[in-house]
Amino acid sequence: MKFVIYIIVTVLFAGQFTVSAKNKERLEHLIVAGMNIGATSPGNIPPEVRKVTAWYPYSSFQLGYNIVYNMNDRWAAGSGITMDNKGMGVINEVKHLYTEVRLEADGNYLIGYFSGKNKTDVKMAYITIPFFLRYRLGKQWRLLSGMYASYAHSTSFSGSVWDGYLRTPDPTGLEISIVNREDATFDFGNDMRNFDFGLSIGGEYRINSRFKVSGIFSRGLTSVLKRDLKFVPFNMYNMYMMFGIAYLL
Amino acid sequence: MSKYIVVLLLVLMFSMIGCIKDAPKNIEADILSFGFKEKPDMCVMPDKGLSKIVFETKEPGTGMLTPDITVSEGATIDPKSGVPQDFNNTVLYTVTSENRLWMHEYTVQVKVVNPLVCSFDEWESAGAGTIQYPVLNDYSWSSANPGVGTARAGKVTDYPARPTADAYRGTHAALLETQRGGRYFNVLVPIFPASLFRGKFSIDLSNFAKSVKFGQPHSMDLGRPVLFSGYFKYKAGSPFYDENDNIVPGRVDEGAVYSVLFKTAKGVAGTEKDEFLDGTNILTSDKIVAIAKIEHCTDTPEYTHFEIPFVYKEEINYDLFDYKLTVVLASSREGDFYRGAVGSTLTVDEVEVVCVDF
Numbered sequence: 023m024k025f026v027i028y029i030i031v032t033v034l035f036a037g038q039f040t041v042s043a044k045n046k047e048r049l050e051h052l053i054v055a056g057m058n059i060g061a062t063s064p065g066n067i068p069p070e071v072r073k074v075t076a077w078y079p080y081s082s083f084q085l086g087y088n089i090v091y092n093m094n095d096r097w098a099a100g101s102g103i104t105m106d107n108k109g110m111g112v113i114n115e116v117k118h119l120y121t122e123v124r125l126e127a128d129g130n131y132l133i134g135y136f137s138g139k140n141k142t143d144v145k146m147a148y149i150t151i152p153f154f155l156r157y158r159l160g161k162q163w164r165l166l167s168g169m170y171a172s173y174a175h176s177t178s179f180s181g182s183v184w185d186g187y188l189r190t191p192d193p194t195g196l197e198i199s200i201v202n203r204e205d206a207t208f209d210f211g212n213d214m215r216n217f218d219f220g221l222s223i224g225g226e227y228r229i230n231s232r233f234k235v236s237g238i239f240s241r242g243l244t245s246v247l248k249r250d251l252k253f254v255p256f257n258m259y260n261m262y263m264m265f266g267i268a269y270l271l
Numbered sequence: 272m273s274k275y276i277v278v279l280l281l282v283l284m285f286s287m288i289g290c291i292k293d294a295p296k297n298i299e300a301d302i303l304s305f306g307f308k309e310k311p312d313m314c315v316m317p318d319k320g321l322s323k324i325v326f327e328t329k330e331p332g333t334g335m336l337t338p339d340i341t342v343s344e345g346a347t348i349d350p351k352s353g354v355p356q357d358f359n360n361t362v363l364y365t366v367t368s369e370n371r372l373w374m375h376e377y378t379v380q381v382k383v384v385n386p387l388v389c390s391f392d393e394w395e396s397a398g399a400g401t402i403q404y405p406v407l408n409d410y411s412w413s414s415a416n417p418g419v420g421t422a423r424a425g426k427v428t429d430y431p432a433r434p435t436a437d438a439y440r441g442t443h444a445a446l447l448e449t450q451r452g453g454r455y456f457n458v459l460v461p462i463f464p465a466s467l468f469r470g471k472f473s474i475d476l477s478n479f480a481k482s483v484k485f486g487q488p489h490s491m492d493l494g495r496p497v498l499f500s501g502y503f504k505y506k507a508g509s510p511f512y513d514e515n516d517n518i519v520p521g522r523v524d525e526g527a528v529y530s531v532l533f534k535t536a537k538g539v540a541g542t543e544k545d546e547f548l549d550g551t552n553i554l555t556s557d558k559i560v561a562i563a564k565i566e567h568c569t570d571t572p573e574y575t576h577f578e579i580p581f582v583y584k585e586e587i588n589y590d591l592f593d594y595k596l597t598v599v600l601a602s603s604r605e606g607d608f609y610r611g612a613v614g615s616t617l618t619v620d621e622v623e624v625v626c627v628d629f
Contacts, residue, residue, distance in 0.1 A: 069295035118298045125455065130424050135298060189319070193298040193368065194375040195399035196417060197319035198474050 050090040050098075056236070056266020058082035058108045062144040062246055064256045073115040080109035080145055084264055090156065098156040106150035106172060108262050111143045116186075118193070122253040123183055123206040133253070135193050138186010138200065144179050146246065146260075148172035148218065156226075167223045170240060177214040179247070182207045213251040218242045218260055226268065234268040296370035299343035302377055304541060308337040308353075312490060314541030317377070318473055320399050320417070325410045326358070326381045330492075334359040336381065345369025359383075387493065387596075387624040392441040394434040401425035405433045407445075411487045413472040418482060419463050421474065422455035431465030431602070435618060439502040439574045444620035447602040449508060449524070449611045461512040462613060464606020466527075468599045470547060480550030480607045486533060486595030488540045494626030495587060496596060499530040499563035500578040501622035505571045508614025524612035526568035527601040529554075530624055532561040532581065534592035546595075550607030553599065560585055560594065563624075568604070568617065587629075598622060 059079045067074075086104025093099060118135045125132060154168030184203040189195055200206045224238030245257035305324050306314030317324050340352035348366045356362045358381035366375045393408035397417075402425040404416035414432035435446035447465035454460070458479060470485040489496075503526075511522040531553060535546040548556050554564075561581040587594065600619050603611025 067291055069292040071291070072294065073291065118295065130422065130455070132421070132424070189299070190421070191400040191402075193373045194300055195320045196402070196421060196474075198421060201475075 048092040050088075050092070050100075051271040052088040052090065052102075052234075052268045053271065054084070054086050054088050054102070054104065054236075054266055054268045056084045056264045058084055058106070058262040058264050060108070060260070060262030061110050061112070062108065062146075062258050062260050063112070065259055068256045070116050070119040070255075071114050072117050074112060075115065075139075076111075076113040078111045080107075080111065080143075082107045082109050082262070084150075084266060086150070088152070088268070096158050098158075099154070100156060100168075101151065101153050104150045104152065106148040107146070108148065108260055109143075109145035111141065113139065113141045116140050118189075120253065120255050121183070121208060123188065123200075123208050125206055126204055132188060132190050132198070132206070134188045134190030134195065134198075136183050136186060136188045136200075138183060140181060140183050141203075142179070142181035144246070144258075145177070146174050146214070146218075147176040148174050152222065154222065162228045164226045164228070164234075165224075166226060166236070166238060167221075169219070169221050172218040172220075174214065174216050174218065177216075177246075178209075178211040179214055180207065180209040180211060208253070210247065210251060210254060213248050214246055215244060215248055217244060218246065219244050220260065224264070232270050234270070236264070236266050236268060238264045238266075240264065296368075297343055297345045298368050298370055298373050300346050300366040300368040300373045300375040301343045302348070302364070302366060302375075303341045303343065305379065306339045306541065308339050310336065312488070312540070314339075316541055316545075318413075318471060321397060321410075322375065322377050323397075323410060324377060324379045326379075327409075327411065328381060328383055330383070334381070338379070340364075342366050343368065387496075387626060389598075389622045390441045391434065391445040391620055391622075392438070392443050394443060404430050407467070411469050412467055413470055413483075414465070414467045415463070415472055415483065417472060418474050418479075419450075422453075422460070431463050432467045437618065439620035441620070444502075444618050445600065447526075447600060447617040447619070449602045449606065449613055449615040451613045452609070459514075459516060459609075461514065461516040461609050462603065462606070462611045464601060464603040464609070464611050465617070466599065466601040466606060467619075468601075469597045478551075483550050483607075484547035485531070485549065485553050485597040485599065486535075486547050487597065489532065489594045489596040491589045491629060493596075494628050496530070496532050496561060496563070496581050496624050496626050498578060498580055498625035499598070499623075500576070500625065501528075502574045502576055502620045503528055503565075503568070503571065504574055504616075504618040505568050506614075506616050507570055508612040508616070511612040512610070514609040522612075523569070524602075524615040525604045526615065526617040527565075527599060527604040527606075528568050528577065528617070528619065529562060529564035530581070530596065530598045531559055532587075532594060532596050533558040534560055534594055537591070537593050540593060540595075548595075548597070553597070553607075560587060574618075574620070596624065598624065 088102035090100035117137045122133045150172040152170045157165045187199045220242035222240040226234045226236035242260035337355045361378045361380045364377045397406040402420040404420045416430045434443040438444040450463040452460035469487045475481045505526045507524040510518045561583045563579040563581040602615045602617045
């Protein structure tokens, strides 16, 4: 958290403290707004997932401030601070997925291997600090690449399983059929990491002297789930495409 | 140049969508069905999680038999299906899952017994992991104990159906005690009725009354059931709860002790189409052929003998139907519908269904 505060302070006051009056002309201040559309998913779909039946984005807006320093005609470096919401839902069919489910209303938990249908909703609200280099390709186009650090102030990772069966506590144990969608749920919201760090790449198109549109793909390199969480037996990474507009102040 | 950037962005978009892998190797290691080439009518589909398969026959000398076994997809079994074994002794089978990580050991035995007598003397422990519950050593009987164990995640001191040393004869009798329930699997279960029955139990979350599957095959050579006898004691508990968890003042619980013979389609036993009666229709189904029932199982402090003739609704005809016989012992008569009194206890010993040859 200290790290984040340090970065925020650095970024916000960078202009005032370190940039001379002459260099100020080289600075751009931008308001950026956009939508994150993508998935929080394993880097590779694990073999336990047999079929992805549905995917839907959650309203995942991004709103922030960027400051960009033009080093020369071609190159620029930027940073900023952004309210960055990421989220999605997925319905899939799994086979022998090791998990823990809560039997609704009585609060008891069952651990075992589930085969059947699964719905997972992931929502995260981050404060994100991006760092990027920008390269001018022509009159209109710019290429962006860099990295980001995010702090999550709110997370949820929940869902339900149905239309299948659970072998508990292991594959040689009892077979419990779970039929209805309301019967068994899971919630690993408290087992998510606060931090995400990753890489980004994308481009922007200058519409006029004030407005630009951009598309930036970001890929988390840290799993959103804590490492000691046994009940999702694979790492999950943020992979989101941000479609946005930027307004030059 | 701009084209390249659009293409790059599209490639990035699609790179987020991984590919579905080949199916993982199966982790299950179950015997799905176990039968014998020499005896096509002896075939079972063992309940998942159980590790013992016991066949019962009246014919002595059925030792060397050739098993016909199906196992979980991709799993292997040792010794192999089709290799004759002497099943008068316990034969140990090991099923190994396709991914080779899970093993399930089964013991299989053919017992020469009179299957229609039960002394309730021999009990053992069954289940997996922390969920261990008592079962009768005679596997033609089942109880709802695995359901109670699962609902309470194994934290059970005394299961509703259990042995007691207070026997009429021999070492043990069956003790059935209605217990206080709660909310389980999103279903209000005010009481856990205790029952012990000839048949199978597997949890059906959508309809608990259908978790019980009453009936064991009753082949022609076993004869025509005529008399249902045994010894019982009963003590009604209190308070009496209805299915909505309301206490019903003044209502006195009764137990249930009965045997039912019912018909099924021919050749379905041990197959996917197998037919059973369940908690919703055990006394009302039009498949019922004969019933022997204690009319009022009320407070009876000392062991009392009962001997009830089967009352037939229609004649047995093995040309048209197969038949199944069940014996149901329950501490609360309306337990299938979650109506009963906490602490109602039924103790039963030396049960017999007397049959005469056709």
